[in-house]
Amino acid sequence: MYLYRKLVSTKVDGSTDKDLESGVEQLLRQLKQVISHMQAWVSSGGSEIYSHTLTRHQEILLDLTQEFNRLRSSLRAKKEHASLLEDFSDFDRTRLDLEEGSGSGEQALLKEHASISRSTGQMNSVISQAQGTLGTLVFQRSTFGGINSKLSNVSGRLPTVCNICVT
Secondary structure (H helix, E strand, C coil): CHHHHHHHHHCCCCCHHHHHHHHHHHHHHHHHHHHHHHHHHHHCCCCHHHHHHHHHHHHHHHHHHHHHHHHHHHHHHHHHHHHHHHHHHHHHHHHHHHHCCCCCHHHHHHHHHHHHHHHHHHHHHHHHHHHHHHHHHHHHHHHHHHHHHHHHHHHHHCHHHHHHHHC
């Protein structure tokens, strides 16, 4: 388990991770078999000490299985993350090759068009955020206006509440 934990914390891809993973799975299966044999022996009249040992081994198996599953999912997430980054870097290299291409006027126009499209997309995003903020502020204004009118109504009917609100 130590080697698998070390693999997850350092390495992302390779063939040794599959070998280590299958080795850990095999060891966990063997431990499960040993525990089932111990359980059969204890149920056939083993002493209380062995029952305690069996319980402890079951807890250890549960802990190791949980840690292994957590580490395996972490390793898979790391691999997926590395794959996504690799895909992005390939895309970025392709874009860079296009930008540094032959230097023709057509390439310059395509580059300028792409830049304008990106800028337009970013402006649309900012405008959408501003419209969302405006909607939220209008809603807050109406809420506070409703609260203000209700407080005025209550304070007009009950002067004691008005004195409490003022102080």
